[in-house]
Amino acid sequence: MNENVVDILIYLYENYMDGEHAPPTDQHELRDELIQAGFPSTEISKAFDWLDELAENAQDQQHDTRQSHSLRIFTEEETTRLDVDSRGLLMFLEQNEILTLAARELVIDRALALDTAVIAEEELKWIILLVLMNQPGQEAAFARMEDMVYNEAPVFLH
Template identity: 55%
Template sequence: MNENLIDVLIFIYENYMDTENQPQDQILLEEELFKAGFEKEEIKKAFDWLDELAWRQGSITDAASSTRQSSRIFTFEEQQRIDLETRGMLLYLEQTGILDPVSRELVIERAMALDTQDLTADDVKWIVLLVLLNQPGQESAFALMEELIYNGNPEMLH
């Protein structure tokens, strides 16, 4: 199977994070992912990516709350990996309240951490969902993002 890291992350979310079927042991989950056809290297990268996300989420503060009126300038490297359509989508998600500045930065950082040059807007939508999944106080933003991914448009944006 020629899957990339984002495919492994989507599979983990859809089959384990969004259900009660979570294996109690990471080794068992790795074995299940391998049986599902994912390569061991991609599985390891996915767990490393999720571990880094959890670490970053645990170490952030809401220092960016005072920057709500500021604009985000993308670096040259970010512009090379995150195309104009995806940057526009991130701006839209921030303007509609799905992302706050801290979450936006986590999304950009996690997108840049992916080992792919052909990052799509759909890939970044999944990153947004994974970033919002365990952030306290972001339950409604998470629900809106999940609706956007699965149905195309959230029911209501504030």
């Protein structure tokens, strides 16, 4: 089985975080459910750690909604791990004010925290969705991103 942390995060989002069902209050119960769903225990632990770090980092972020006209230069590791489409998506979302500068940096941090050699655009969309979900005051951006994740057709923003 080739399940990874992103697959677990997608499973958790689709089953619990979209507001339809409340997650189990006991982490062990949730872990058992994930194991029964076929996810490896080591990947489940990594997913829980990833979510904990997201929550911590989201609280530490300054919620600066100002946009800058500066250009973000990606490091060598970032260009190696984030493919061209992923970097383009980040720029697109920033230019269309879906991602603030702080949210963009949190997305990059959370993407690089995964044990994945290359983070593809589809995986990055889910990471962005989870980051925006944890950003107070970003409900409109979250809704626009959720549309992008679930709609196969490209979303043109005006």
